[in-house]
Amino acid sequence: MADTMQFDLVSPERSLVSVPVREVRMPGTEGDLTIMPGHAACMVSLRPGMVTVVDAQGNSVEFAVTGGFAEVNNESVSLLAERGHARTDLTQDIYNEMLRDAHRKHRAAEQKAGSAGEEFVTAAAKMLADMQALGTHVGLDPNQANFPE
The missing domain is CATH 1.20.5 (Single alpha-helices involved in coiled-coils or other helix-helix interfaces)
Structure with a gap:
């Protein structure tokens, strides 16, 4: 199993981030979840909250989203946010x-x-x-x- 997977976070205004990561934590409508490399494929509806991305070196970055959905497969996570901002920009x-x-x-x-x-x-x-x-x-x-x- 790979140590990282591709993560893309896109809002209608712009692409917020596109990086290899080892973990993504997100606010699902059915509860919070953590996605790691090798995760089963799924679609996740999101509620407003914080998305935390952990890179290959263990550094984490947070993004605020107002909702949206994520497509997960064992090699990548594509998150389409209704609206999103880096925590540092909020x-x-x-x-x-x-x-x-x-x-x-x-x-x-x-x-x-x-x-x-x-x-x-x-x-x-x-x-x-x-x-x-x-x-x-x-x-x-x-x-x-x-x-x-």
Whole structure:
């Protein structure tokens, strides 16, 4: 088995990273998971949270994602994020914008609750809570943003 696998993280704006890694930790919608070389092939839906990449030398780098999905095979992981930022680039202003988007999606789900079903509202509330937890985890204030009603 190889010691590393290829990891690519792409958001709609740009490619964030493309490097050989020995481990990727990601926030799956069904729970957090760690991918290492030789992992069984799978598709993973992501929730908002931190993706941690460990390179061949054991150095780790974190990326904040707002969701998306990852395709895993035994030689690579391709992560397509709805929105992603290197942890070092994540400012309070960027986080506030991400959180405003989550609030808008939650309000839209509540307004469509009758036609979309209660599980749609529950999923939007969970996504909003995950976004708030992401900010708290990295030391940003989820209460600072100004959310229009």
